[in-house]
Amino acid sequence: MPSLSERADQLDAADPLAAKRAEFDLDPEMSYLDGNSLGAPPKGVAARLAEVIGHQWARRLIRSWDEGWWTAPERVGDRVAPLVGAAPGQVVVGDSTSVNLFKALVAACRIADGRDEVLVDAETFPTDGYIADGAARLTGHRVRRVPVAALGEAVSERTAVVLVNHVDYRTGALRELPLLTAAAHERGALVLADLCHSVGALPIELDALGVDFAVGCTYKFLNGGPGSPAFLYVPSKWQEEFDQPLAGWVGHRDPFAMEPGYRGAAGVRKGMAGTPDILSMLALDAALDVWDGVRIGQVREKGLALGEFAFACVDELAPGVEVLTPRGPARGNQVSLAFDGAREVTRALADRAVLGDFRPPDVLRLGLAPLYVRYTDVLRAVRELRSCRT
Amino acid sequence: MPSLSERADQLDAADPLAAKRAEFDLDPEMSYLDGNSLGAPPKGVAARLAEVIGHQWARRLIRSWDEGWWTAPERVGDRVAPLVGAAPGQVVVGDSTSVNLFKALVAACRIADGRDEVLVDAETFPTDGYIADGAARLTGHRVRRVPVAALGEAVSERTAVVLVNHVDYRTGALRELPLLTAAAHERGALVLADLCHSVGALPIELDALGVDFAVGCTYKFLNGGPGSPAFLYVPSKWQEEFDQPLAGWVGHRDPFAMEPGYRGAAGVRKGMAGTPDILSMLALDAALDVWDGVRIGQVREKGLALGEFAFACVDELAPGVEVLTPRGPARGNQVSLAFDGAREVTRALADRAVLGDFRPPDVLRLGLAPLYVRYTDVLRAVRELRSCRT
Structure with missing residues (x-):
């Protein structure tokens, strides 16, 4: 069975939308998981x-x-x-x-x-x-x-x-x-x-x-x-x-x-x-x-797959965290995690270039925008979340 | 008695707000007289x-x-x-x-x-x-x-x-x-x-x-x-x-x-x-x-003076044109001129880099934004208006 890290790399390598991230003005080291609140800037906007x-x-x-x-x-x-x-x-x-x-x-x-x-x-x-x-x-x-x-x-x-x-x-x-x-x-x-x-x-x-x-x-x-x-x-x-x-x-x-x-x-x-x-x-x-050239069906597939992978990461790395988001396909492009101290953890993640957001009372939301979020971003977020909580 | 052209040059030379025009991204040859509809872009906006x-x-x-x-x-x-x-x-x-x-x-x-x-x-x-x-x-x-x-x-x-x-x-x-x-x-x-x-x-x-x-x-x-x-x-x-x-x-x-x-x-x-x-x-x-550094009183003074000068230009150069704008100080920063064919003249002026606008039924509006409108712009507008009508 491949590790989460191996899986993330494989999923990113096989992602038909992977090239889309280059159309956004995002730092390579930024794991931007708040596109459900504010989408990232496409490069064409400034010009x-x-x-x-x-x-x-x-x-x-x-x-x-x-x-x-x-x-x-x-x-x-x-x-x-x-x-x-x-x-x-x-x-x-x-x-x-x-x-x-x-x-x-x-x-x-x-x-x-x-x-x-x-x-x-x-x-x-x-x-x-x-x-x-x-x-x-x-x-x-x-x-x-x-x-x-x-x-x-x-x-x-x-x-x-x-x-x-x-x-x-x-x-x-x-x-x-x-x-x-x-x-x-x-x-x-x-x-x-x-x-x-x-x-x-x-x-x-x-x-x-x-x-x-x-x-x-x-x-x-x-x-x-x-x-x-x-x-x-x-x-x-x-x-x-x-x-x-x-x-x-x-x-x-x-x-x-x-x-x-x-x-x-x-x-x-x-x-x-x-x-x-x-x-x-x-x-x-x-x-x-x-x-342009993107089918919304493709976006949906990747959105669901990002969510599946997030669930797997949480289950393995952060078992005490409650997953509020339905695990079946009846969900959008976010994973909401409830746990004590979510507000502080959201801030600490930001200091590590992992941006999600907090919603009261105790929810960390990770937005999974398929056009620029990588599977490795998801894994990194859950790893950092675990490290912040311990 | 100085000519309108001499007066325009003198007024521009003595205008305490003249330097302000350089803060706007406007072509030197553009007489922009529609700032009462859409103001011109300050240069700082793009940056x-x-x-x-x-x-x-x-x-x-x-x-x-x-x-x-x-x-x-x-x-x-x-x-x-x-x-x-x-x-x-x-x-x-x-x-x-x-x-x-x-x-x-x-x-x-x-x-x-x-x-x-x-x-x-x-x-x-x-x-x-x-x-x-x-x-x-x-x-x-x-x-x-x-x-x-x-x-x-x-x-x-x-x-x-x-x-x-x-x-x-x-x-x-x-x-x-x-x-x-x-x-x-x-x-x-x-x-x-x-x-x-x-x-x-x-x-x-x-x-x-x-x-x-x-x-x-x-x-x-x-x-x-x-x-x-x-x-x-x-x-x-x-x-x-x-x-x-x-x-x-x-x-x-x-x-x-x-x-x-x-x-x-x-x-x-x-x-x-x-x-x-x-x-x-x-x-x-x-x-x-x-x-910054502009007093609204200064702006008001120049706005009224631009209007005065517009009235003088119309009286001398375009006597058949009706001035709808009150000639006293009870007016804003525009001069509205009513005449047959105002719609077509507004278009013809635009082709000569004099931009005003038309409002039904027969009104040409000349906006006099004191931060970038020159007295020479006003004179040029009325001259071109006369030439379009003859």
Whole structure:
């Protein structure tokens, strides 16, 4: 039986995605296991921003708005679309996940007229619950938090929309989006999926599943940069009825007519509010180049294999550590480990060039971004974890 | 009497801000008169973003959130604060103007409990009106559009908040913010000022006037870059009561505790929604360096003088052109000229390296950003305008 070290070397040598790491600006000795929080920078981003600033902004000046900036939110959205299983014209990039959640929640409540309840996954990432509370307060709905296992069952004829995190941020557990969508639709409710922790990690089939709305961030597995603009998915079937509360001038049908009344643009553009942030948008555009020639199925295979290997390392080297992440395939690209002193160990690992992150109360998360994480990074992390704890 | 050309040269030679143009990345032969739409790039921005990407993101990775990113919205807000007459701790940067308008409008309606009307300047930039309609629909208020001259008179005991554009985007007319604020307060209403076209153009005294809320963009006279993040002013007097509808995790009192319920942060931080966009935020931070050592009074003087000179040029060289901008000091940093064929002339000027912009139905706007616009640029614009029209 090969040692863990031999296995790591063999797995890295046989990894069809191994060459991708060279497309990122990462120190060779850095084991970066926090791509589920902040993706690493693709090398093309710096050069693209230099061009955007030095040429588009400095030389073309205001003309650049007509030379690609104005349409960037939809153009970049169409590059995100294949990663979430969406046909073109249904994804727009801009604003934050929180702001897009608000738009989608209010729009969903308006479509599901006569229903008075918003169901939220009780283990949700906090902002989703806060934004749901804020939206429901304005629309007159009540928010009911339900443990995710009971979410499908909880849908009733009162339910306007079910808000679910596709992958749990704390444990990495993958939610049953197909079953949940079917359960919600069976009872006439809509589904809004938060894809922050799944986009770029695993295949997503929004169109095929008939998911009603989705949002997600682009700074984790899409590597768009810190706080890069989020995306909003509004499928064709709802674009006509989509009636969102942050109806700003950029989503107007004819924005430069400067009409006093709002008329929403055709298509997903109506999901936009104010002027889009172009530097960040085009940084994301450049970051998406690393997906060229990559099949998401490949990424998923490596993500699962990295996780398997992490489990093996923990079992052998750190037996007292609790693995919160499901060991089967119902998980995203992270391994969450619970143990006393996780906060301090996370800090000590950082001093040894192993970067994960801590989530309360006692969880160390190791993000396994398949485009740049090596099996040897995983082994090193668990070895250092063991050494920090003893 | 010196010729216009002699006067332009003399004025440029005597301009105490003339050296500032060298801090911008602008071609010497470019007459850039659209800084009221998109400010020109300060030279420091490209280098700063290269450092943010190549060091902070690529080397420090997730740790950069604790090394300045997390606090950037307030830190950069405190750099905007002196430009709007605000003491520290009352301005936060993030999201778009439209999104910040929504937060402030709903919060204002909640503070002015029992009042059911939002007054909007009828000549407002469109997004303000659209967002007011969208907010009022959710809060149950009605929106009343009133010509700006009648706005003070129109305030009644039903008025929750008056939304006013400090400078009219089309004509450049400066609104009487002191009088309007006094009139609103006298009748118990709040004032929300949109400073998009005044910040960086003229002295603003939000604290001294007692303005209740303000928003503004940073991509015009603050040169933050295309779609750079906007700002929100929440004065100390309202921070406790400020109850905004996009209460996301970043504005939480203890965001990393990941609590299920929202508790707003102390201070203006509560005005934040989702994860702030760091690349754009730090581009703005770098752009603000051009204000070091500049007094806003100086900028105002040159802005008015540029306008005076533009009026003289139009009167002498293009007598058939209507000047929409007030000729007295009640104006911002633009000169708006109305004439048949303005759309085509705007395009023809661009081909001659004179960049202004067009607003329907027949208005050419010349933006006069005092940090980089030369008197010779103004003269050249009017000369080229005359030559295009004949």
